Amino acid sequence: MSQQFDIKQYQIIDEPYYLAQANEVVLYEAAYAARLPVMLKGPTGCGKSRFVEHMAWKLGKPLITVACNEDMTASDLVGRYLLDANGTRWLDGPLTLAARYGAICYLDEVVEARQDTTVVIHPLTDHRRTLPLDKKGELVVAHPDFQLVISYNPGYQSLMKDLKQSTKQRFAAMEFNYPAVEVEASIVCTEAGIDAETAGRLVQIAVVARNLKGHGLDEGISTRLLVYAATLINRGIVPRDACRMALVRPITDDADIRDTLDHAIDSVFA
Numbered sequence: 001m002s003q004q005f006d007i008k009q010y011q012i013i014d015e016p017y018y019l020a021q022a023n024e025v026v027l028y029e030a031a032y033a034a035r036l037p038v039m040l041k042g043p044t045g046c047g048k049s050r051f052v053e054h055m056a057w058k059l060g061k062p063l064i065t066v067a068c069n070e071d072m073t074a075s076d077l078v079g080r081y082l083l084d085a086n087g088t089r090w091l092d093g094p095l096t097l098a099a100r101y102g103a104i105c106y107l108d109e110v111v112e113a114r115q116d117t118t119v120v121i122h123p124l125t126d127h128r129r130t131l132p133l134d135k136k137g138e139l140v141v142a143h144p145d146f147q148l149v150i151s152y153n154p155g156y157q158s159l160m161k162d163l164k165q166s167t168k169q170r171f172a173a174m175e176f177n178y179p180a181v182e183v184e185a186s187i188v189c190t191e192a193g194i195d196a197e198t199a200g201r202l203v204q205i206a207v208v209a210r211n212l213k214g215h216g217l218d219e220g221i222s223t224r225l226l227v228y229a230a231t232l233i234n235r236g237i238v239p240r241d242a243c244r245m246a247l248v249r250p251i252t253d254d255a256d257i258r259d260t261l262d263h264a265i266d267s268v269f270a
């Protein structure tokens, strides 16, 4: 017996703004039509989550997102018995809800979860499309609309933290990166409501920083941070301060790199 639950709360009503980088929308639609599990790879803040939200909206499917972490157990995904005044009651976890009611389930940063947690997705992501609830003695057969999507950032993984091949090879994968400069400027413009010229300059700074990746920077400036800088500028902060605050200070503690980027800001906004 499952609890009263309304999947409609996970339906996305308003179109999430998403500007395509290439043919990812068509690729995802084909994967969804075949109910293939999809893996989204790419650096932080490049649009993976926004893309999933947009696609769930476009396909008219509810979206259940789970942020994975290393303390997460299989029960956190699948569900558990709860004790309350009336005794024990089973509570479906987010993965079970998605499978039962036909949502797209997005496991964000799945590589953070321990491998013994990750394997619970195996029967859902092959021809079986089932989820055994061992503690409850139930085998959930996934709803026809159910799809599993996972994300991870390949750069951050350590040797200890990688997905098993048997997990990886259950997914079709799409690689994301920072958008092309014109596309990114357009995103920054639309998201923060600033003028195209300022947006273009912000992207120029990001290009400089991204070239420093591997040369003192672990990660370049994300599209997300560009939107932050643009938002501050839109609130009246002078670009040089906004960029220092939103683009440089978050990503480095190294004084040399910081100065290099500050100089880039000064020359772009000279």
Ligand SMILES: Nc1ncnc2c1ncn2[C@@H]1O[C@H](COP(=O)(O)OP(=O)(O)OP(=O)(O)O)[C@@H](O)[C@H]1O
Pocket: 017, 018, 019, 020, 021, 042, 043, 044, 045, 046, 047, 048, 049, 050, 051, 108, 153, 179, 187, 191, 223, 224, 227
């Ligand atoms: N193609 C895009 N269209 C519209 N907005 C975008 C796009 N790419 C990035 N953005 C903007 O960048 C922000 C960050 O994107 P998002 O949260 O999807 O990143 P992410 O790849 O999921 O990052 P993380 O790995 O850290 O979760 C969004 O909130 C949005 O403002």
Ligand SMILES: [Mg+2]
Pocket: 048, 049, 050, 108
């Ligand atoms: Mg995300």
